[in-house]
Structures are given as C-alpha cells and as structure tokens.
Amino acid sequence: MTLTELRYIVTLARDRHFGRAAEHCHVSQPTLSIAVKKLEDELGLVIFERIKHSIRVTPLGQQVIDQAEKVLNEASVIKRIAESGKDPLNSPLRLGAIFTIGPYLFPHLIPQMQRLAPKMSLYLEENYTAILRKKLISGELDVIVIALPFTEKEVLTKSLYDESFVLLLPENHPLAENGQIDRNEITSKQMLLLGEGHCFRDQVLKACPGILDSLEAEPDASPITEGSSLETLRHMVASGFGITILPQTAAGTQYYAEGLLTTRRFKSPTPSRTVALAWRTSFTRPQVIDVLNQAIRACQLSTPSDSS
Numbered sequence: 431m432t433l434t435e436l437r438y439i440v441t442l443a444r445d446r447h448f449g450r451a452a453e454h455c456h457v458s459q460p461t462l463s464i465a466v467k468k469l470e471d472e473l474g475l476v477i478f479e480r481i482k483h484s485i486r487v488t489p490l491g492q493q494v495i496d497q498a499e500k501v502l503n504e505a506s507v508i509k510r511i512a513e514s515g516k517d518p519l520n521s522p523l524r525l526g527a528i529f530t531i532g533p534y535l536f537p538h539l540i541p542q543m544q545r546l547a548p549k550m551s552l553y554l555e556e557n558y559t560a561i562l563r564k565k566l567i568s569g570e571l572d573v574i575v576i577a578l579p580f581t582e583k584e585v586l587t588k589s590l591y592d593e594s595f596v597l598l599l600p601e602n603h604p605l606a607e608n609g610q611i612d613r614n615e616i617t618s619k620q621m622l623l624l625g626e627g628h629c630f631r632d633q634v635l636k637a638c639p640g641i642l643d644s645l646e647a648e649p650d651a652s653p654i655t656e657g658s659s660l661e662t663l664r665h666m667v668a669s670g671f672g673i674t675i676l677p678q679t680a681a682g683t684q685y686y687a688e689g690l691l692t693t694r695r696f697k698s699p700t701p702s703r704t705v706a707l708a709w710r711t712s713f714t715r716p717q718v719i720d721v722l723n724q725a726i727r728a729c730q731l732s733t734p735s736d737s738s
Contacts, residue, residue, distance in 0.1 A: 431469060431472060431473075433501070433502065433505055434465070435465050435466070435468070436498040436501055436502055437455065437498075437502060438451070438457075438462050438465050438466055438469075439466055439469065439477055439478075439494070439498055440495060440502060440568070441454050441455050442462070442466060442478065442485065443491075443495045444564075446484055446485055446486075447484065447485070448462060448463055448485070466478065473494065475488075475490050475491070476488050477491035477494055477495070478491060499567070502568065502569060503567070503568060503569040503710075503712070506569035507569075507712050507714065510713070510714040517549065518714075518715040518716075518717045518718060519547040519715075519717060519718065520549045520550060521550065521715070522550065522551045522553060523550055523551070523552055523553070523572055523573065523718055523722075524553045524555070524570065524571045524572045524573075525552060525553065525554055525555070525571065525572065525574070525722075526554075526555040526556070526557060526562045526565060526566070526571045526573070526574040526575070527554075527555075527556055527562075527574065527575040527576075528556070528558065528559050528562065528574075528575070528576055528577065528628075528630075529556050529557065529558065529628065529660075530577075530624075530628065530629075530630040530660055530677060530680065531575050531576075531577070531677075531705060532554070532555075532575070533556070533660075533661070534677070534679040534680055535575065535679075535726070535729065536554055538729035538731065539725055539726060539729055540552065542725035542728045542729060543721070543722075543725050545725075546721050546724060546725050547718075550718070550721075555571065558627050558628065558629075559576055559577075559580070559629045560627070562574045562576065563582060566582075566585065566708060566709070566710065567582065567585070569710075572709065572713060572715075572718070573707055573708070573709045573713070573718070573719065573722060574708050574709075575590075575706070575707060575708075575726075576629075576705075576708055577633065577703045577704065577705055577706070578703070578704040578705075578706050580706065580708055582708070584710060584711045584712065585708055585709065585710055586708070586709055586710075586711055587706045587707065587708045588706055588707045588719065588723060589704050589705075589706045590704075590705045590706055590707060590723065590726050591704075591726075591727070591731060592702050592703070592704050592705075593677050593678050593679060593702055593703055593704075593705055593731065594677075594695070594701070594702045595633075595637060595675050595676065595677060595700070595701040595702060595703070596675070596676060596677075596678055596681055596693040596694065596695055596696070597616070597673060597674075597675055597693060597694045598663075598664060598667050598673065598674050598675070598676050598681055598683070598691060598692075598693055599667060599673040599674075599691070599692060599693075599694065600667065600668075600670055600690070600691065600692075601689050601690060601691060601692040603673060605673070605694065606692050606694065608694060609694075610694065610695050610696060610697045611694045611695070611696050611697065612696070612697050613637060613638045613640075613696045613701055614638070614639070614640055616638040616640050616641060617640050617641060617643075618642075618644045620673050621641055621655075621672060621673060621674065622656070622657055622663045622667065622671065622673065622674040623635075623641075623655075623656055623657070623663075623674070623675075624656065624657060624659070624660070624663070625656040625657070625658060630660075630677070630703075633701075633703055634675045634701075637675075637701030638675065638701070655671070655672060657674075660676055660677075660680045661680075661682075663676065664676065664680070664681075664682055664691075667691060668686050668690055668691055675701075677703065679731050681693050707719065707722060707726075
C-alpha cells in the first residue's frame, strides 16, 4: 500500500470516473486501474463497484476512502513541517475562494501578495463552498476565502471584512426612484438569482424573505430566473431582463455605458456578508495567514469587520 495508491482511490471516489481520475492524477487510465485493483486485492475487499460508464463506492470502500483522506492529509502535514523549517513565505500557497469572491478579490490581492511575499508563488482556485471545504480538509488547498458562517472540525476562521449587498437595476426601473430600498418589499418579480449550490443565493433569500413569500403566494406568476455567475446576472440586468442583488464589490456599474445601470442601497439593517479566511489547525505556516490577512485588508474592498 502506497500514498500514490491512496491518492488514486480518493481521486477516483471523487470523480466517479476512471478517465477523469487518471487525468487528474496525471497518469494513464490503465495505470490507475491496475493500481486500484492491486490495492483491492491487497486489502481483500472491493472498494469500487464497476458499472457501465460509472463506478459506485461500496460501504466498506467508503470507510477506506475516508481513512485514506486522513492519511494523505497527515502526509502533507509532514511535508509542510519540513517546509516550515525554511522560509514559510518561500513555499507555494494554494488558495481557494468561492465564485462570488474570487473574481473581485484576486486581481487586487495578487499585487499585494507580490509586494508582501514576493518569493511565494500562488495557486488560485474558484469553486463552490462545498468543494472548497473538501479540498481544504483533504489538503489540496492550504487556505480558502469564504463567507461566514463556516464551521468544520479542526478548521480555524478569521473574519476579514463585512460587505454590504446592493440592488442592481436598470436606471429607468421604477425602484430606481427610491433613495433606499426596504428589503422586505423585494419580491420574485423580475428577480435574477444565482443557481442552486451558490451560498450567496441562500444569503440573498435569507436577507429578503419576500422573494420566497411571493413565489409561494403566486408560484406561476413570478418565476425566478437563474444565472451561473454574478457576471451573468449583471449582464442580464444591463440587457433589461430583470433586477438582482449583488455584493457591493460585484456591482460593476462602471463597466457599462452611462445611464444604463444603477445601484440602490438597502435601508438599515443593511443585508451583508462577512468574508473570512479558513485554514486547517494543522497548517504549519501561521506567517502566511498573517500576510494574507494584511494583503486582503490592503485591498480595501469594504469596511473592516468589527468581529475581526
């Protein structure tokens, strides 16, 4: 049994496809298949049920996968302990961020990190919270940027800043006549939201309960249109297709012709989210967290959080 074989089965369990798993492991499909079969023979159990065009993890196999993830994480800790004896800001940093933060943070963060830690190369990834959580726990990512609340065993968080939500709408929209918007009056009419899986969608629905209330009252009258990204939602509003709620950093009205888009703030209490860092308690480079915290604050994306 080797760490390589454990990495193969963890990747295969995640991808549920031999071809994709082999690609992610940078080996040929036969190499991965032979290694997985060899490990199953050594353990004397079936980890994966092979079915047409897919695979299924067996109950005992899932226990093996769970333990393999722990072993791989601990092995990565050993490597990082060795690295920590060197300059902690001289090793690569694998940083993830959720889709609704990454595009608006990374362009500002990269030059700040180059200024504060010029020897530390960055690997950046944008993804859903659920996927970033798994990659953080498995050791595939070192630190992630998420929106609170975020709870996970043996994971620490640090608040960075609070970011207000704004209503984005065409400048000729009737709601644009209001100075501020009462969030309780926002309904599903012409509302554009992110699709399922985005935590920002859930935050919007929680902040503006009238959206779901109006859907329940008239489920066929005011359907919600979904978009795959905040950029898509913004373009849809610019085309006159509807209105949406965005984090302040994503409003982006300056990218459009004058008089096309406008934003309106909400009446107090203003809906907002707290952006935070999350990292494993076993992460051996605390200096990196300090530098990240300093760099992100230097980006001045929003008002610093009182809880930080």
